[in-house]
Amino acid sequence: xxxxxxxxxxxxxxxxxxxxxxxxxxxxxxxxxxxxxxxxxxxxxxxxxxxxxxxxxxxxxxxxxxxxxxxxxxxxxxxxxxxxxxxxxxxxxxxxxxxxxxxxxxxxxxxxxxxxxxxxxxxxxxxxxxxxxxxxxxxxxxxxxxxxxxxxxxxxxxxxxxxxxxxxxxxxxxxxxxxxxxxxxxxxxxxxxxxxxxxxxxxxxxxxxxxxxxxxxxxxxxxxxxxxxxxxxxxxxxxxxxxxxxxxxxxxxxxxxxxxxxxxxxxxxxxxxxxxxxxxxxxxxxxxxxxxxxxxxxxxxxxxxxxxxxxxxxxxxxxxxxxxxxxxxxxxxxxxxxxxxxxxxxxxxxxxxxxxxxxxxxxxxxxxxxxxxxxxxxxxxxxxxxxxx
Numbered sequence: 001x002x003x004x005x006x007x008x009x010x011x012x013x014x015x016x017x018x019x020x021x022x023x024x025x026x027x028x029x030x031x032x033x034x035x036x037x038x039x040x041x042x043x044x045x046x047x048x049x050x051x052x053x054x055x056x057x058x059x060x061x062x063x064x065x066x067x068x069x070x071x072x073x074x075x076x077x078x079x080x081x082x083x084x085x086x087x088x089x090x091x092x093x094x095x096x097x098x099x100x101x102x103x104x105x106x107x108x109x110x111x112x113x114x115x116x117x118x119x120x121x122x123x124x125x126x127x128x129x130x131x132x133x134x135x136x137x138x139x140x141x142x143x144x145x146x147x148x149x150x151x152x153x154x155x156x157x158x159x160x161x162x163x164x165x166x167x168x169x170x171x172x173x174x175x176x177x178x179x180x181x182x183x184x185x186x187x188x189x190x191x192x193x194x195x196x197x198x199x200x201x202x203x204x205x206x207x208x209x210x211x212x213x214x215x216x217x218x219x220x221x222x223x224x225x226x227x228x229x230x231x232x233x234x235x236x237x238x239x240x241x242x243x244x245x246x247x248x249x250x251x252x253x254x255x256x257x258x259x260x261x262x263x264x265x266x267x268x269x270x271x272x273x274x275x276x277x278x279x280x281x282x283x284x285x286x287x288x289x290x291x292x293x294x295x296x297x298x299x300x301x302x303x304x305x306x307x308x309x310x311x312x313x314x315x316x317x318x319x320x321x322x323x324x325x326x327x328x329x330x331x332x333x334x335x336x337x338x339x340x341x342x343x344x345x346x347x348x349x350x351x352x353x354x355x356x357x358x359x360x361x362x363x364x365x366x367x368x369x370x371x372x373x374x375x376x377x378x379x380x381x382x383x384x385x386x387x388x389x
Contacts, residue, residue: 014272017128018081018121025051026122028076031066038097040173040219041123045093048122052089052115054080082115083257088247089115095245096123096175101196101222103181106249109313112225115249116177119223124174129165133180135234142166142178142191143201144214156205163214166192166222167201173219181224182234189240196222196243229311251295251314258314259288266321275329283337284321286377290344290362291317299366306362308348308355316347337380341387360388 019026029047037044043051050060055078062074082089095102096119104112120127131141144167150160169176181189195201199216206212224244226236252258263284267277293299295312310316320343328336341363348355363385370378 017126018117019126022051022081022121024072025076025078026125028060028062028072029078029122031072032060032062034066038099038219040217041097042125043122045097048093048119049086049089050078051122052080052082052118053086054078081118082111083252083254083261084111084115084249088249091245092119092247095247096221096223099219099221101192101224101244103244103246104223104225104249105228105246107251107313108227108229108311109315110249110251111314112227112249113179116179116223116225120175120177124169124172124219126174127177129169129174130177130179131165133178133183135183135185137184137188139188139191140164142188142195144203158206158209158211161203161206161211166195167214169222170195170199170201170214170216170220173217176220176222178222178224180226182226182236184234186234186237189234189236192222193237193239193243196240255288255292255300258292258317259284261314262288262317262321265318266325269318269322270325270329273326273329275326277325278328279321279324279336282377283324283340286337286381287321287324287340287344288317290340293366294348294359294362301366301369303366303369305366306358308358309352310348310350310355312347320344320347335380337377338384338387340381341384345388356388360385363388 026043029043029051033044033047033050035044035046041048057077059075059077062072062076064074066072067074092102092104092115102119104116106112117127120129131137141164144164145162146156147160147162150157154160163171166176166178168174178192181192195216199220201214203212203214222244252261259281263277263281266279266284270277289300291312291314293305294308297305297307299305320340323343324336324339327339345356345359348359363382367378367382367385371382
């Protein structure tokens with residue numbers, strides 16, 4: 001007897017949520033730091049910061065009385081997961097401890113969503129109470145909807161009500177995440193005003209019953225994200241802005257740290273595709289250098305560079321590095337550096353046709369000058385200029 005795909009055994013998921021990827025670290029930190037915790041929190045604020053930023057290479061030692069029959073290691077080095085200022089993470093944690101809304105803003109690809117996910121997982125044990133903001137998002141995504149079959153059969157009852165992720169977070173004292181809040185229409189965004197002010201949602205259809213109001217329990221708060229490039233798409237009202245603390249997530253300042261992050265995440269992406277990441281460090285260094293030059297409008301040597309309209313983010317660099325790794329693994333032959341111009345062009349030429357010319361200008365500027373300075377790697381890139389046509 002054959003089985004259909006629907007009947008087959010469950011397959012591994014491509015990406016696990018943060019609380020599952022880092023399950024051991026979260027359990028270890030919960031046992032390691034038994035200090036005071038805000039109501040509803042899974043970890044202490046200090047442990048949340050350590051989870052996100054890492055333990056600085058130091059192995060944390062778990063007291064013997066907390067080892068739970070060997071279920072947890074005696075010592076553990078907590079790996080850093082977010083490359084950025086520790087002070088930023090600390091401010092975010094303090095905001096959440098005060099049960100105030102947190103809005104992470106920044107250029108696309110600066111790991112706002114990743115930071116939001118990590119914070120939610122560490123604070124409340126789940127990052128999956130999430131609303132993805134779009135132009136089609138309705139107020140129901142923040143409040144509630146109805147199971148219409150039950151609604152027709154029973155009328156408005158608590159059983160027929162379908163709670164939004166935000167309402168579920170209110171009921172359970174957890175963190176709700178709202179991605180790209182400025183992509184939502186203003187009238188939809190404003191549903192958050194009363195939620196963040198009054199900490200309750202009224203259900204008029206259940207008026208006169210104990211379920212007519214859903215009140216937030218301690219621990220509930222909201223983390224939202226917004227891209228700076230989206231400002232003006234659906235501008236937040238002044239009332240809603242006042243209910244959030246704004247924190248700006250900047251691009252990674254250190255080139256070595258960015259290269260290490262690109263290597264780590266590209267390696268993970270290629271491994272998920274069933275291959276081994278085989279791109280040389282020298283090629284990654286060149287790739288990250290190009291992205292940083294085009295992002296900032298200035299090379300490391302101080303030469304001016306015309307910035308493309310497309311955001312040359314770290315996330316985009318990861319995608320290009322992963323593509324190079326997959327090409328090396330599954331389509332071997334030739335030098336992987338030869339593929340860099342084509343993949344860069346694919347990353348740059350998205351919004352503005354003139355960005356093609358800006359990339360050519362970069363080749364005629366910094367790439368050519370580095371080639372003339374004697375770098376074999378940049379000389380090879382200069383020779384590949386025709387691949388940008």
